[in-house]
Amino acid sequence: MKGKKTDLGALDCGIARALSVIGDWWSLLIIRDAFRGEKRFGEFQKNLGLARNILSARLKKLVDAGILRTEPESEGSAYNAYVLTEKGERLGVVLLSLWQWGEENCFSEGELDRVMVERHSKEPLARLSLSTQSGRAIGMRDFTTVSKAEALPATRQ
Amino acid sequence: MKGKKTDLGALDCGIARALSVIGDWWSLLIIRDAFRGEKRFGEFQKNLGLARNILSARLKKLVDAGILRTEPESEGSAYNAYVLTEKGERLGVVLLSLWQWGEENCFSEGELDRVMVERHSKEPLARLSLSTQSGRAIGMRDFTTVSKAEALPATRQ
Numbered sequence: 001m002k003g004k005k006t007d008l009g010a011l012d013c014g015i016a017r018a019l020s021v022i023g024d025w026w027s028l029l030i031i032r033d034a035f036r037g038e039k040r041f042g043e044f045q046k047n048l049g050l051a052r053n054i055l056s057a058r059l060k061k062l063v064d065a066g067i068l069r070t071e072p073e074s075e076g077s078a079y080n081a082y083v084l085t086e087k088g089e090r091l092g093v094v095l096l097s098l099w100q101w102g103e104e105n106c107f108s109e110g111e112l113d114r115v116m117v118e119r120h121s122k123e124p125l126a127r128l129s130l131s132t133q134s135g136r137a138i139g140m141r142d143f144t145t146v147s148k149a150e151a152l153p154a155t156r157q
Numbered sequence: 158m159k160g161k162k163t164d165l166g167a168l169d170c171g172i173a174r175a176l177s178v179i180g181d182w183w184s185l186l187i188i189r190d191a192f193r194g195e196k197r198f199g200e201f202q203k204n205l206g207l208a209r210n211i212l213s214a215r216l217k218k219l220v221d222a223g224i225l226r227t228e229p230e231s232e233g234s235a236y237n238a239y240v241l242t243e244k245g246e247r248l249g250v251v252l253l254s255l256w257q258w259g260e261e262n263c264f265s266e267g268e269l270d271r272v273m274v275e276r277h278s279k280e281p282l283a284r285l286s287l288s289t290q291s292g293r294a295i296g297m298r299d300f301t302t303v304s305k306a307e308a309l310p311a312t313r314q
Contacts, residue, residue: 032172143249
């Protein structure tokens with residue numbers, strides 16, 4: 001990738017920091033597959049059609065970043081399984097936000113036959129939406145960042 | 158970027174489709190800056206420290222994708238301003254999900270002094286969370302996709 005990648009992680013911005021870790025679409029697709037239960041190098045490779053050396057590098061980066069961890073694939077196996085850490089699991093909402101945006105904006109009418117649902121009940125998920133801590137819904141443009149001293153004290157209801 | 162980028166947009170997956178459009182971290186940072194109100198080529202360039210040719214290519218891609226549109230910077234100006242379309246504005250929730258993950262997972266204690274707030278009241282935003290359409294909160298691992306025929310009919314309350 002081009003550009004000053006290492007600089008990103010130093011910025012005072014949660015988005016830049018997150019992207020410096022996961023802001024590579026192969027990485028996000030590997031994470032997606034890990035959410036689906038894929039664990040083996042060969043499974044990721046087959047799903048993503050990615051060259052072995054690129055996949056290796058991405059997996060290593062995700063392990064180094066604490067998003068995936070390795071464990072023996074089975075009792076006494078020499079092969080590693082890659083599984084999501086807690087930090088990795090917290091990316092679920094990022095994946096869902098991408099899914100919902102993609103679903104709404106990147107398909108033509110009737111083109112996508114898949115729906116995001118709760119695993120057991122098969123009930124569709126609600127659209128993610130923005131609200132304040134007191135529960136007030138806000139528009140997509142109505143957020144900004146301020147220093148902690150400038151923010152209102154949290155007023156959870 | 159390496160890999161079979163064009164294939165992604167053909168997959169039956171909202172995440173892959175979204176990433177084929179915005180899955181380049183410079184693009185997401187440009188979008189972030191557009192949310193902040195940046196409009197001018199020079200402003201994006203200064204903020205991102207990006208080479209002119211790379212920035213040009215990314216802006217063009219975002220305009221072609223219908224995420225940004227150009228308008229004259231001011232009456233009679235020969236310069237373009239880049240502004241978010243409605244499709245671009247819908248990415249607010251993706252940016253927020255990245256911010257919240259980055260904030261929680263990519264800074265050391267006390268390192269980040271910035272908080273995401275509602276623009277006018279300065280009230281902090283609620284954490285995005287996953288729930289079904291009937292309002293039941295679900296865990297980060299409890300989602301999957303199924304075909305439309307397999308999903309429960311929506312049961313909004």
